[in-house]
Amino acid sequence: MGNGEWEIDETFFSYHEVPYDTDFGLFANVEESTYKELFINLGVRRKFINAFIINLVPLFVVALLLFA
Numbered sequence: 678m679g680n681g682e683w684e685i686d687e688t689f690f691s692y693h694e695v696p697y698d699t700d701f702g703l704f705a706n707v708e709e710s711t712y713k714e715l716f717i718n719l720g721v722r723r724k725f726i727n728a729f730i731i732n733l734v735p736l737f738v739v740a741l742l743l744f745a
Contacts, residue, residue, distance in 0.1 A: 688717070688718065
């Protein structure tokens with residue numbers, strides 16, 4: 678995911694009934710309509726060492742070359 682800064686910890690699905698204030702062209706009663714939706718859930722964790730290396734080490738190298 679991205680450039681190596683995040684690690685997928687868990688994935689799972691959930692299924693919920695969601696009320697909308699539209700009939701989506703089905704001509705149903707809007708106040709009583711709920712629609713079922715499938716959600717994909719991701720649990721991610723930040724990898725601090727990789728983010729540090731990817732983002733800050735190039736800056737240190739440039740600063741070292743510039744001021745050396």
